[in-house]
Amino acid sequence: MSTPSAEIPTRAVNHFALSAFWFGTSFHWLLLLLILIPANVSHFVGDAAKGSYLGLLLGTGAIVALVLPPIVGAYSDRVGKRMALLRAGMLINVLGLAVMGGASILLDSFTGYVVYFLGYMIVQFGNNLATAPYTALIPQLVAPEQRGRASGAMAFLQASGQLLGAIAFLVVSALKLPALASFALVAVVLFVAASITVRFVPEPPPVQREQGEKLSVWQLFTFNAFLWVFVTRVFFSLGQYSVQPFIQFYMGDVLGQRANAATLTSVMLVCIIAGSVTTALTAGRFADRFGRKPVIYVAGTLMATCALLFLVAPNLPVALALAVVFGFGFGAFNSVDWALGADALPSAKSYARDMGVWHVAAVAPQLSSAPQGFLLDWGNGRGDNLGYVLVFGLAAAFFMLGVILVRNIRNVR
Template sequence: MTPHSPVAPKARTVLASPWVLSAFWFGTAFHWLMLLTLLMPAHIVKFVGEDQKGTYLGLLTAIGAVIALVVPPVVGAHSDRSGRRLPYLKLGVGVNLAGLAVMALAVTTLGGGHGFWIYVLGYLLVQFGNNYATAPYSALIPQLVPQEQRGRYSGVMGMLQAIAQLLGAASGFALGALGLPAMAAFALMAVVLLGAALITIRGVPEADQPAPVQSDAPVLSWQELFAYQPFLWVFVTRVMFALGQYSVQPFIQYYTADVLRQPNPVASSSIMLACIIVASIVSALVGGRISDRVGRKPVIYVAGSVMAGAALLLLVAPGFYVALLLALVFGLGYGAFSSVDWALGSDAMPSGRSFARDMGIWHVAFVAPQFVGAPQGKLLDWGNAQAENLGYTLVFGLAALFFILGVVLVRKVPETRHVHR
């Protein structure tokens, strides 16, 4: 059996609806939106001050990416050997919640350098726990969902993620407007994450049973896996899109303050994120269903081009309201992309015996680019020191370049599925 002869898994009947199967993604999307985009930028300023905010935020993002890089393939491989998924989800969520508690403690009761490193410790626990949970969980779509339905399931997943992000942005805005303490935000994230996890744990009983082993299916080495062209190019294109996302996402709050001159950057960035997310909800479910009919790649072509154009136009937005309009346009592209993202990745899995390991390796393509936060944060601070807002021009311009590269390179992904018309 060569890596160019993938074994198509015999999908089992899915007992859970796509909404239940994707519930945990709702919780984790709400969690990461609030933590990475709204809370951490504000907390970093509190700990290190304005002059080094970009550097330290980028550094912290990169440190967390180390764990996100290592954990998914290792835990996924162990999950494949055991044939179980949900025990890993349960333990990972527990560690994730403990990390949130440590971060809340550092923000609310500690200060200075000592508090910052306690904060970092909590963040590392969050990263470890969340990646420990999501690596085996990522295997559920290719394991349980027939190939011809993956676009619909991926679309529901993308839509739930977008709704969760919208609620996260709205919650951040509301918490700031009400002047509630940071502990309230951490408690809200914990409740939503735990509740969503319980829905999936209780609603997908098949995922808690050992998966049937296909004796004729190969378990490819890493070298063979990347020699398999569909997986290789799906991995590479996902890296490009993730590089574009992480070039901009951590710094949106700073952009609204420094470029758009908003007096309340937390509230303004929440509104901008809400615009992105509302538009992405509109396009997510539609994009997934379209991809089941016309294929995944045409949706990616349109989505990536829209995101690249919006990123560039944000640099010349004359005011906050125009920036909000561009955020809506960007969201349409982002929703369409996220709606087919998991379907494209699931289609590229070559072996039914190593879903969790291979999805964990594929997930690295999304988390490894978080390392770009460190150099991009440094570039942001350096550019702004040279000329007013030059750093934002450099960072947003690179983001657009990455999106364009993703569109170009996705052409190399071979079609591995039958298109239903």
Template sequence: MVAPTIQPSLPRVSPWALSSFWFGSAFHWLLLLLILMPADIERLVGSAHKGTYLGLLSGLGAVVALVLPPLVGSYSDRVGKRITFIRWGVAANVAGLLVMGFGLRAGFNVYLLGFLLVQFGNNFATAPYSALIPEYVAPAQRGRYSGVMGLLQLSGQLLGGVVGALVGTAVVPRELAFVLVAVVLGLSALVTILRVPEPPRQELPADTAPRLGWLQLFAQNAFFWVFVTRALFSLGQYSVQPFLQYYLHDVIGRFRLFGLNLGNAVTASSVMLLAIIVGGVASTLLAGQLSDRLGRKPVIFFAGSVMAAAAILLLFGPPFGGVLLLALVFGLGFGAFTSVDWALGSDAMPSRRSFGRDMGIWHVAFVAPQLAQTPQGRLLDWGNALQPNLGYTLVFGIAAAFFLLGVVLVQRVKNLK
């Protein structure tokens, strides 16, 4: 007897409802990783070891993100549930945020415990959630849906940047920022939970492609090279992103814009992130729809080339206005990549019988590169100790190399435009 699996003909769901959870998750990670955690870690361990400890914390969280999604995704395939996992994962995520927000005075270990709970909850929800796009959306519409998801992701990051600029002020005290992250994440997840039904469990046709073993999955050309390409883009992103606040403080130093002094690197990093996101929003929907017509690869070529060029030019330490211009250019590439990311991953799925597991494994290509923050943080501190700002030259140069390598290797994806 064939085990019950998920029925191929499913009701149409709104791309906005489907992508709502990604809005809250994007707001959550931007504010947490780029604004709140760098400042908290420096407060806990001091300036001399900030890069090492921030990299360590992020690396430990990435271990959870590496192991959990494929396991949870595989189990969600077996029981035929997706939304239930999102519900419980978000609850754990919110609990972890509150531990981080109100446990800073208890020391680094409590802060770490809260962050690991955040990682556990978010990844518990993400693997089953990732399966919803290939499950519900026909291949010819995946670029459009992926574009909407990219737009909401960048909009969530935009809101995170605005809130981040106010963190530490009387408007948004630090503890309130953690509460806001929990509220936005919870409400956006609620839209997806209420508006996207659980896929009904029924038998798949006998001629449906079989579920592949892990080795067989990576032997499949499209999946392997899409996985590698996504990992390289993520390596580039995570080689630079966590250290932007430190880069602005140590390399740029002065933060004047149109005659206004922004005061400190925390505020300046929020403004820089806003510039990246504005550029991303400008390219996201257009690139997603173009990818349905022209193919995914041309969009990836554009995205990687632009992001690499911007990372290299930042090494020259331009005035803060120039930094913002480069951030805007980087955002154009980042938005273009974001717009096709989910569509490219969905196109590479080999079997309907294992969407949850396979998208969970694909998600590892996004989160596993967070492990690079640990050696990159040590490289940053080591290089800067040898020579002022040498660490930033090494880290940003490596990021550019990752982006360019992703552009080259995406050409190896067969049977996908």
């Protein structure tokens, strides 16, 4: 496995500066994917087709996120640039947010959806242009024995960004601020977080990137660790994206909270994230000491169990309690996920490209949002919330497949 080419100091403050941009992107994606986009799509197309049009939007955006990172990562490895691409991508991302925000308040019906759709594609392009080189920094700058802690710091900041995003939406809703305020807030947080990382994380010297044998993309998958880390991440991401885009719909249709579905979705997210914050840092340290696999076994089983129990939750308080427990597993999984991916890279010469390929395992499953949206509408059309039974049941199955297949990863504890 690869070794870092230029290590940063191991103090916690350095790990937090390294992962600051993840805080901004987590705040960004939580508000967009789980709150703003579902509500806006429902406004544009109505309840009858909301699942299908939401799935189409997210699935198309996932194609951008699927194709762009390996290409940009390879370019970043070749020219020796990380931070310049991060800055450019962040600015394009903000432009896309402006288009989406404008469409949400100025346009209605299908015309609004089309403009909103285009704005979301700009967001996806900019965000992936920024994150493709950024993903190389943990394997490139952090020693293997410190990667659990660095990944834990990243998971903590991701969870904290999500928590702040959910709370921010509650505040914006309570103050009855215009919808554009949420998009503006997302842009500001993203800009500040990116600025912290660019300011305090060193650009690795280009000469350091020439270490190791250069492998083709297909050769990556001949390495056992990379292959199975990729496959298991696909299954965990499939579990996540089977239900994540539809939480707001679940809140209204299954729990009967239609009048306050968006606000209560934020409350549920706060519960999930509060749980994940409590396990993020501790699980990362545990993984450095005792291994990555035990954390994955426990975390994945916990998430699968909760996915099924959501279907039989009798009321909102029980569902919120389950959300906290799900968060325990989600935080623990995220705390070792990045460390596991970094451990599996076979060559130091192509960190950004290879992390871009590995990142496909998390992004490609977003394409399932389109068929899952159709499945949700199809099942619900047959009554008794059958659509939710199908998508939540699939989520549990995907989580358990991820748990089972982690054991195939060799040379990683």
